[in-house]
Amino acid sequence: MKNLKSIIQKFNKARVLVIGDLILDEYIWGSVDRISPEAPVPVVWANKRTNAPGGAANVVQKVF
DSSP, rough: OOOHEEEEEEEGGOOOOOOOOEEEEEEEEEEEEEEEESOOOEEEEEEEEEEEEEHHHHHHHHHH
16 A cells, blocks of 8 residues: 555656547537437527537646
8 A cells, every 4th residue: 555655646747648639529508499300319509619628638638
């Protein structure tokens, strides 16, 4: 257990390389009025759109 504690205490000095896709996630907020007759998907009346880092960018955001 003591060895684990000393390893964890060194995490703030670690250098990390993140390799992956930088993706921008888009979220659409709104209310569902009905289900589309062409496909089983909801028809959404959008009230707000937000963006957030996705993929490897999400990992980097959590680190910093």
